[in-house]
Each structure stands twice: as structure tokens, then as C-alpha cells.
Amino acid sequence: MVCANCKQKIENKDAFCPHCGKSSKRRDTVFEVIVRQAIAKAPWRQICRSAMEENEITEEDILKEVESRGFNRDDLSKK
Numbered sequence: 394m395v396c397a398n399c400k401q402k403i404e405n406k407d408a409f410c411p412h413c414g415k416s417s418k419r420r421d422t423v424f425e426v427i428v429r430q431a432i433a434k435a436p437w438r439q440i441c442r443s444a445m446e447e448n449e450i451t452e453e454d455i456l457k458e459v460e461s462r463g464f465n466r467d468d469l470s471k472k
């Protein structure tokens with residue numbers, strides 16, 4: 394994942410960005426919820442849109458994470 398503040402790469406386990414010091418915890422929590430919605434084939438693009446914008450999470454971020462967990466992005470809800 395990338396830091397929502399400075400856009401540098403950070404580890405998921407980091408509670409704070411090592412580059413700018415901003416807490417990544419809330420974004421992490423939101424990110425995890427959206428990934429789970431996507432894996433559950435929920436219409437995550439709609440229901441999570443405002444949360445994604447708020448936390449600067451892109452569709453691509455979610456899709457990459459889903460793929461890294463062994464799911465195929467083409468199996469996810471397109472709605």
C-alpha cells in the first residue's frame with residue numbers, strides 16, 4: 394500500500410508512515426473492509442466510494458490487494 398499523505402510505499406503493518414509520520418491506521422482499517430467487500434462480491438465500488446475518496450484509496454489499490462490474496466479481479470462484482 395501507499396501512504397495516503399505522501400504516497401510513498403509503506404508496509405501494511407506500519408501504524409505510522411516512516412516517511413512523513415502520518416498515521417495510516419484508519420486508512421488501513423477502511424482498506425481492509427473494502428477488500429473484504431470486494432472478495433464477498435458486494436458492489437464495493439458503490440457502497441465504498443465515499444470511504445475510498447476520503448482515504449484516497451483507488452480501485453486499482455483494491456484490485457491489486459484482492460489479487461495478492463489469490464482472487465481473480467474478473468470474478469469481482471463489476472457494479
Ligand SMILES: [Zn+2]
Nearest residue numbers: 396399410413
Ligand atoms: Zn507518508
